[in-house]
Amino acid sequence: MKTIAIDMDGVLADVYQQLIDMHYSESGITLKSSDMVGMTEAEAFPHLLKHVHTKGFFETVPLIPGGQEVVAELSKQYKIFIVSAATEFPLSLTEKHNWLNKHFPFISWQQMVFCGSKEIIKTDIMIDDHFKNLDVFDGKTFLFTQPHNEKSSPGKHERVNNWNEIKKILLG
Amino acid sequence: MKTIAIDMDGVLADVYQQLIDMHYSESGITLKSSDMVGMTEAEAFPHLLKHVHTKGFFETVPLIPGGQEVVAELSKQYKIFIVSAATEFPLSLTEKHNWLNKHFPFISWQQMVFCGSKEIIKTDIMIDDHFKNLDVFDGKTFLFTQPHNEKSSPGKHERVNNWNEIKKILLG
Known part of the structure; x- marks a missing residue:
């Protein structure tokens, strides 16, 4: 096998959807994944490190x-x-x-x-x-x-x- | 390399020392690893499953x-x-x-x-x-x-x- x-x-x-949702809940702004094409995840999500270290991030993705x-x-x-x-x-x-x-x-x-x-x-x-x-x-x-x-x-x-x-x- | x-x-x-210590703290009996030669860990430690699921077991070994x-x-x-x-x-x-x-x-x-x-x-x-x-x-x-x-x-x-x-x- x-x-x-x-x-x-x-x-x-x-993970993109989770980060978009967290960004929205904090800022009221909806990021679009289509605007992130070709960007690294760190470039696309300014609060990436804070969010991936947030309790529950990986459990609720x-x-x-x-x-x-x-x-x-x-x-x-x-x-x-x-x-x-x-x-x-x-x-x-x-x-x-x-x-x-x-x-x-x-x-x-x-x-x-x-x-x-x-x-x-x-x-x-x-x-x-x-x-x-x-x-x-x-x-x-x-x-x-x-x-x-x-x-x-x-x-x-x-x-x-x-x-x-x-x-x-x-x-x- | x-x-x-x-x-x-x-x-x-x-892990043996940790299990011996936990057994002693619960029962007052000191198990000897020399008595466990050839036994599986489950045979040697009657409370093995309970102990490895105890919070702190792996952090303090x-x-x-x-x-x-x-x-x-x-x-x-x-x-x-x-x-x-x-x-x-x-x-x-x-x-x-x-x-x-x-x-x-x-x-x-x-x-x-x-x-x-x-x-x-x-x-x-x-x-x-x-x-x-x-x-x-x-x-x-x-x-x-x-x-x-x-x-x-x-x-x-x-x-x-x-x-x-x-x-x-x-x-x-």
Whole structure:
């Protein structure tokens, strides 16, 4: 059974929407993700660091559409690991664990990896929205489109724009 | 630079001593680790599950002698990753992060991995006290002696009894 490492933030978890919602609740201003194309997340969200360190940020982040359904289907044909950079934000460790248990109850604790660098991850396939994670990975790589990478050439990685595209490629 | 995955519980963190201390504080009885040779941890500690789910268990666990010094020296010649099975015990995630920051301040968040199964870890070397982790690993493996594995043949793994032995082998 082939193995897949699936990122959380920007692939399963809609971090942009969470940041837009938090910005709105504090300022009354609605930021548009279409205005953020090509900007880094830090450029797009002036209060990024404050917000990702806010209690509840990772536990209440909304889902990216299709992720739940497609990961459930992929689980029947692939061995899934959820691999998330989490050790940079200590609060996020327990919150991400709770979030996965809530939204992905079919993912067991054995299948969760909360790490820093992803350079020591060995699976057949990786799905991630950040080049820094994909570039150091040996297997097949999918770049999940997010505003911060939308203008970049995917290079050696295969770009996927949503979970439906992943479903078509990996489940035929 | 070669990479090493180093386990926490039973390699850096003296879980046996912590469990012996907790048993004593509850019962007044001092268990001896020499009586536990060849027993699983669950057989050796009747209150194991209760204790590992106790708040503070992983944050206050004592150090295995030599680990701090030898890992600091190894860090000059190897790229170190601390790889700990933690997602089974959600409380342990933040506590292990805090413990590492306190006792191993030279280990950055990039070098921490809190996982379930270690089957997707790719480093050159792994140091661990459990066969289940070493058996599925592709590189060079060291079995760190703990009472639960002391009677077992190390098989394809190289047994090390303490951090001084690791120092001699990996630093010459």
